[in-house]
Amino acid sequence: MVAEDLVGDTAKPAVGRKPEVIPVEQLPEDPLPPDETSPAPTVTEEPAGPPVKRQRWRQWLRAVWIPLEIVTAVFTALIFPFWAKDIDVNPMNRIGQVSGLSALQFRFAIIAAGIVTILVIAHKLLNPYWRDVVVRIGCAAVAGLTTGIVAGGIQVALRDTPLPLWAGGGDYVWILQWTDMLMRGEDIPDHYGPLPFTIIQYWSERYDQIPLYALKDLQIFGTALFGPAAYLAWRMTLRPMWALGIGVIAMLPFIEPVKPYPQLTLVMMIPVLVALLRQARRSDRLHPLLALLYGAGFGAILALQFQFYTGWFVWCAPGVVLAFLIVTPWRRGWVKALLLAGSALLIFLRITWGTIMGLFSPTGATSDNYFYFDTNTEPTYFAMWRNDRPGAESLLWPPTGELGGVGVFTLLLALGIGAALWFGWRRSAVISLGCFAAGAWILRMWLASEQWETMTVRLYPRTTAVLLYCTLLLTGFAVLYGVKAVRRMMAHRLEPKSANGGAPAGLMLIPIMLVLASGASATANRYMPDTERRDTVGYMSWIAHMKRLPDGSCPRWGIVYGCRPDPRPKVEKDILPKSWPPQRPVIKR
Structure with a gap:
């Protein structure tokens, strides 16, 4: 359920003014759990009469606005790749690539101008309640458009080829092999989350494609969903503008169209864990049954994410335990906090137990021995996440x-x-993110220190993504709490009318959209076909044009740049993934 706010401390009412009524769900977040002797927080009751009816009416309407916000974010994200299909350029030519990127940005600019106009008009004409509804929808649309552009860029990069990025090579060799095993009713290894293979199987059967071709659609749509996923997950604890300005901006470095589901899991898992720990901090206000239900819901959401990708949970686990010990109100709500955490853990284990056991099996993540450039670099560096293909920077990394x-x-x-520590060291978000980063840092150094003795990597370079994401988020929360501190200070020094003034939300979206549009364009540009270098992600789309199709023919632009069709006829069994080389390559999760 989407929460309204991570609210700061409220300012004292001006002298001579009637105190403002504060609904229970908008009360300030508590500091660290107080002693039992501390006075209980004072809750201002809603006045009787029409205001109560109005509040209840708005609560019922909220059940409509939340799904509308979700639908808006997802729709705007998915519609952009379809819109990009009519961009007719040569994706293998740099002039064509720039033209395609510019066409995407032109369309984004037109839609962004419309969103800004609507929000400014709403600021002038609507009352605060309906104005807030329009802001929600506008922010959701911007979140969807942000990664819709990236997906549109991948659509341009793969124009006129049915092959996906990487053309089924690398990790996709064993992914397609396991998918084929699943389609034939065979058991697949249990040390990897099963949902990616299930989705590939469903998409292939639903649209009558071989799994290799289904990967292209899943890469494009998975890329488009990064923005909505990050935005909607952070809406559990943040208001729309802050969910966009903190959650979506911090998500930009982790968009990975080649294999989107691992990073998509990360950008959703962190805000869900923050929301769970925030609820644990407030557990003393919950009914025991409600604590159980909340815990079960969080456990089910986290279990679903775990079945996509497991690594982030392993590296964040120490931080989650530490943050829970810090934020739980042990003297006044420990029973309900344990009910919340216990039900979440029980549901999580019930759904994921098979994968957890496989994770620690001899063939699981502990056996990983894939050493690549990042395993040989200075271990404290985490400021940029380039996966295993940094490009030209690999010469000096x-x-x-x-x-x-x-x-x-x-x-x-x-x-x-x-x-963030100065302004919000007592806040649940700062405590949680700080603990996640600290736990990932310690595990990173421990695993890296043992790679010589064990000759295994155990995926420790991927803690880079956890560290970078958490520190970017902490920087965003520093801005949030700093702004709140300045506003409280201004509220004491200025007249209330002056202190509450500000620019319309539509205008404040302009700098945010500039950052998001620029980051999206830069990401899409990296995946444009690169005909000169094979150590960049541009190689992933280049090979999709240059590799022969399963029937022996070549994509349209591949023929122009040197792909030669195979004159031998192909039989149906030759285009199935099971006919591929059966050897299992080195797995890079």
Whole structure:
């Protein structure tokens, strides 16, 4: 359920003014759990009469606005890839690539101008309640458009080829083999989440495609869903503008169209865990039955995400336990906190137990021995996440920093962490994110320190994504709590009317959309076919044009750039994944 706000401390009412009524769900977040002798928070009751009826009426309407917000974000994200199909360019030519990217940005600009106009008009003409509804819908649309552009860019990059990024090579060799086993009713290894294979199987059967071709659609649509996933997950704890400005912006470095589901799991899992820990902090206000229901719901959501990708849960687990011990009100609500956590853990284990056991089996993640460039670099660097293909930067990775080897971006992240601790060290979000990052850091160094002795990697380089995401989020929360502190200070020093003034939300979306549109375009640009280098992600789309199709023919632009069709006729069994080389390659999760 989408929460209204991560509310700061409320300012004192001006002298001579009637105190404002504060609904229970909008009360300020507590500091660290107080002692039993601390006075209980004062709850202002709603006045009797018409205001109560109006509030109840709005609560019923809220059941409509939440699904509408979800539908808006998903619709705007998915409609953009379809719209990009009519961009007719040569994706293998740099002029064609720039033209395609510009066409996407032109369309984004037209839609963004419409959103800004609607929000400014709403600010002038509507009352605060309906104005807030329009802001919700507008922010959801921007979140969807952000990664809809990236998906549209992948659509342009793969124009006139049915093959997906990477053309079924690399990790997709064993992914397609396991999918084929699933389609033939055979058991697949249990150390990897089963949902990706189930989705590929369903999509292939639903649209009568071989799994190799189904991957292209899933890559495009999975990429489009990054923005809605991050935005809607953070709406559990943040208001629309902050969910967009913090959650979606922090998500930008992790968009990975080649294999979207691991990073998609990360950008959703962190806000869900923050929401769970925030609820644990408030568990003393819950009825025991409600605590059980909340826990079961959170456990089911996290279990579903675990079945997509398991690694993030392993690296965040120590931080989750530590944050729970810190935020739980042990003296006044420990029973209900344990009910909440216990039901969440029980449901989680009930759904994921088979995968957990497989994870620690001899063939699980503990046996990973794939050493690549990131395993041989300085272990404290996490300021950029490039997966296993940094491109030209691989010659000097990590980049040389200006201050004792530390770069400016890392310094800015450190300042953001410091500001978050200064303004919000008692806040649930800051405590949770800080603990997640600390736990991932310790596990990273422990696993990296043992790679010589064990000759295994155990996926430790992927903690880079956890560390970068958490520190970006902490920087965003530093801005949030800093703004709240400034507003409280202004409310004391200025007249209430002046202190509450501000620009329309539509205008404040302009700088956010500039960052989002630029980041989306830069991401899509990296995946444009690169005909010169094979150590960049542009190779993933280049090979999709240059590789022969399963029937022996070549994609349209591949023929122009050197792909030669196989004159031998193909029989039906030759295009099935099971006819591929049966050897199992090195797995890079």
